[in-house]
Amino acid sequence: MLYLVATPIGNLGDITLRALDTLRAVDYVASEDTRTTGVLLKHFEISKPQISFHEHNEDKAGERILGLLREGRDVALVTDAGTPGISDPGYSLVRRCLDADFPVTMLPGPAGLIMAVVLSGLPLHSFTFRGFPPRKQGARRRFLEVDKDSPHTLIFYESPYRLAALLEDAIAVYGDRPAALANDLTKLYEKVERGTLSSLRAGLGEGERLKGEYIVVVGGDIETKRQRDKETKRQGDRETGRRGERRRDIEK
Numbered sequence: 001m002l003y004l005v006a007t008p009i010g011n012l013g014d015i016t017l018r019a020l021d022t023l024r025a026v027d028y029v030a031s032e033d034t035r036t037t038g039v040l041l042k043h044f045e046i047s048k049p050q051i052s053f054h055e056h057n058e059d060k061a062g063e064r065i066l067g068l069l070r071e072g073r074d075v076a077l078v079t080d081a082g083t084p085g086i087s088d089p090g091y092s093l094v095r096r097c098l099d100a101d102f103p104v105t106m107l108p109g110p111a112g113l114i115m116a117v118v119l120s121g122l123p124l125h126s127f128t129f130r131g132f133p134p135r136k137q138g139a140r141r142r143f144l145e146v147d148k149d150s151p152h153t154l155i156f157y158e159s160p161y162r163l164a165a166l167l168e169d170a171i172a173v174y175g176d177r178p179a180a181l182a183n184d185l186t187k188l189y190e191k192v193e194r195g196t197l198s199s200l201r202a203g204l205g206e207g208e209r210l211k212g213e214y215i216v217v218v219g220g221d222i223e224t225k226r227q228r229d230k231e232t233k234r235q236g237d238r239e240t241g242r243r244g245e246r247r248r249d250i251e252k
Contacts, residue, residue, distance in 0.1 A: 006109025
């Protein structure tokens with residue numbers, strides 16, 4: 001069995017009892033970074049052999065994990081923080097296991113994107129997670145353009161080194177929409193800043209050294225949604241009018 005085990009995104013107290021029980025019971029732990037996972041396992045006094053599994057070795061390591069599953073071994077997959085498969089190569093391993101008819105299950109737990117969008121104060125009824133944008137400006141702007149007219153709240157992950165550039169490109173593509181920045185979630189210095197894209201960009205300053213991974217939440221194109229709603233209503237009114245005309249013609 002392959003177990004996808006969600007781990008804390010900061011505060012180690014957020015791990016679930018089921019996650020701990022599973023990590024103690026499996027034969028191997030496949031880790032995005034064995035050093036990071038080693039700290040987690042040591043904290044909870046769990047001793048298990050680890051397999052390094054990340055985007056640079058996912059083919060070779062994936063085959064090794066499949067080999068262990070063929071031998072009847074149980075393997076837990078964990079990411080550095082949060083839920084495996086979200087912005088990491090967990091998806092490819094799940095796909096391999098399913099194609100090979102190995103059972104896969106998941107132990108739910110923390111996910112930074114969910115916490116960020118809930119704390120953002122932006123609409124939650126529908127949202128789109130876009131992961132990490134491309135590094136270069138041209139590709140990044142094309143990436144952002146895909147959701148330019150979307151009414152859904154947008155969620156991005158970004159490194160501190162490219163955060164300012166992402167906000168500048170978002171302003172250029174989307175205009176100055178309401179947004180939020182989340183950093184160090186569940187940690188001692190947890191911070192969620194809310195405002196507009198331009199105010200958040202201005203708050204970063206120039207050349208300021210930022211730390212930690214950021215989650216950027218951007219409001220959807222509400223005006224586009226309003227226009228679509230109006231058009232839907234107009235179409236409905238026209239259809240209602242046509243049905244009324246047909247009834248009157250029949251009655252005549």
